[in-house]
Amino acid sequence: MRGPHNIWRLIRTGATFERNGAMPILLDAVDAPPLARVVLRSLAWPFQWLGLKGDPKLTPVTRALNVLGPAYIKFGQVLSTRPDIAGEDLAKQLRVLQDKLPPFSTELAKKSVEDELGRPADELFSEFGEAVAAASIAQVHRARLAATGQEVAVKVLRPSIERAFRKDIDAFYFAAGVLEILLPGTRRLRPTEVIEHFDKGVTGELDLRLESAAASEFGANTIDDEMFQVPEPNWELSGRRVMVLDWAEGTAIGDNDALDAAGHDRQIIAARVLQLFLSHALRDGYFHADMHQGNMKIAENGDIIAYDFGIMGRIDEYTRRVYAEILYGFITRDYRRVAEVHFEAGYVPADRDVEEFANALRAVGEPIFGMDASSISMGRLLHYLFEVTERFGMETRTELILLQRTMVVVEGVARSLDPRINIWQVAKPIVEGYIKENLGPKALMADLVRTVRVLSRFGPLLPRMAEDALIARSQKPEAPPKAQPVKVGLVFGAGVALAFAVQWIWVAVT
Structure with a gap:
């Protein structure tokens, strides 16, 4: 890592956080001791004039990350999936982080297509429209294949995005090291490991061949799922910096008025969204980990169309069985069995008391079952569960945190479609079916x-x-x-x- 450059980036980042009022929030999130707070704020305050000024309509941390650029925005999105690191309140703020940036020019996008595929974009596509979506890493254009007339989505990485991300990630590693030295209490959060996880994820997203592979695998797993479609990638026209998928035509799943006008049953769609997610997580161990309203549409025939496969979750078969038993134990209110599963899986140290743990789990489950159907939340259950297991010495499991975060998002989508949906009632047949197929005599x-x-x-x-x-x-x-x-x-x-x-x-x- 280049020390002077990273020191400058660290100063500018600290100044930006201070100028936008984000510094005290971040220090609270990592539970910084008083002396460290004084030192860090004293270092950042004199240089805040060097900081970038963000959009005042956003919350302070979101504002600072947004103005610092694509790598910081992406890092904020990753932190939004890790309430164990950022804290529940901050993670919730980061979930609404703006992921739309000003698009780069269509001419630059066409040049990227030609550079990647070796043929001019106007030769490959009879139509190539302006960007319909622009995010931190790439943007999407609606186009039409010259050879077949088929409508497609063309995703193109931002120019020089790899170099820009590499510089910022180097600075992140440097900042993590400094944080561990100045704030020893943050070591329990493993900041360097968080950056490593982020580095690995972003490196994957910077190669669109991997996203094409994700779309292909996800499509193959779900080809027989009713009411569900996955756009198929065009491998011949996809590469490291360009990806072409079938165009997803449909009504935005977040537009209830349009769905009603098109004659779709929102209650059926809400239940199906939740059941599909659970099926993919339990049955396949491979799920779409970014299932918000912007990544789904409803086709004319009522099918749910999922797209944007940059963030996918994977769970091994053993963990899926453990997760299913935990969910089923809560559904049937068998807290003793839920406790035993945690011990059998080694999630909770063997020297802890299973009866005491079961009683703590009962304190989590019973209040939720006493709620009105519209208030029951599996995401809330998982959040409370992680709080309890942490008290009993359970180490954080990244794959379950991602699952929890996605569950919260999916529940939000389902409730936006049907505010009265009973999450347990909808989930029960999927979990029971998985238990029967994977934990019984067969x-x-x-x-x-x-x-x-x-x-x-x-x-x-x-x-x-x-x-x-x-x-x-x-x-x-x-x-x-x-x-x-x-x-x-x-x-x-x-x-x-x-x-x-x-x-x-x-x-x-x-």
């Missing part, structure tokens, strides 16, 4: 078959393993010579038995 047999199939792959190696064992032991004079055939015979016999077992179980199950 799932146990499937796990056994998969295990035996993995072990059976060693079958062809058993003769060679036996031979190697004989040779190795024969070269050791001290080894009892008559003991080896017995051991080798046991190994070979186990291999034969394993092969027969695999064949029998496989035939029985399939």
Whole structure:
């Protein structure tokens, strides 16, 4: 990292936060000690005239991040998914961070297309309109393919965005190191690890081939889902800096008047949005992690169309099962089982008291079940749950934080469509279905078959393993010579038995 440049960026950033009134809010968020507050504000205050002045209509931190530029805006968006780091209040403010920036010119976008794809944009597209959306990393144009006349969305990275982000991320690493030195209390929040997570995520978003791959995988997973569409990427016209997808034509999911005028049933759509999210998270372990109103439309036939796959969440199969059991335990109000699942998964240290933990969980669940249907919130439940588990020594799990954040967003979309929606009632069949398929006898047999199939792959190696064992032991004079055939015979016999077992179980199950 370049020290002088990063020091200057750090000074300008601190001055901008101070000028926009964001510095005390940030210091509160990281629970800075009094001495550190005095030192940092004393350093920033004299230079606040160097700071950039943001939009006064925005909240202070949002205002400062917005005026500092794309990398800071993106970092604010990432922090909005981490209430464990930023605090619930600040994370909520950051969720409304403006993600629309002034677009760059259409001519520059066309030049990027030509540079990336090797052919002029006017040759590839019979129409190429002005930008319809501009965010911190890229912007989107509506276009028409010259070869087929099909309408498409063309996403183009901002010029030199990679270099700009690299400079700012270097400064972020520098700031994280300084923060850990000046404010030792922030080490529990692992600021350097947060920047590493941000760096990895942004690096992925700066390669649109990865977003095309995300759209492709998500589309393949959900191809049989009713009332759901995913635009298909055009691989021939996509590259690192340009991505082409089918155009998503429909009514904005956030425009209730337009939905009503088009004859759509908002109650059905609200329930379907929530159920689709849970299905993707539990069934596939791969979900759209930015399902706000701006990333969904309703097609003429009532299908929900999702787009913008820059932020996706992935959960491994074991974690999905744990998450489902936790949700199901709360739905059925079996708090003892919810507590046991946390201990079995190793989320809570084994030296804690399971009964005490179960009682704490009851204090989380029962008030929520006493609420009116319109007030019941799974997102609120998860938030309270994380507070309790933190008190019992559970470490933060990033994938569950992202899941919680997305759940809150999806609930918000559902309630904007149907204010009276009962979240538990809508979620219950999805969670029950997953439990039945993945935690019952059928799932146990499937796990056994998969295990035996993995072990059976060693079958062809058993003769060679036996031979190697004989040779190795024969070269050791001290080894009892008559003991080896017995051991080798046991190994070979186990291999034969394993092969027969695999064949029998496989035939029985399939």
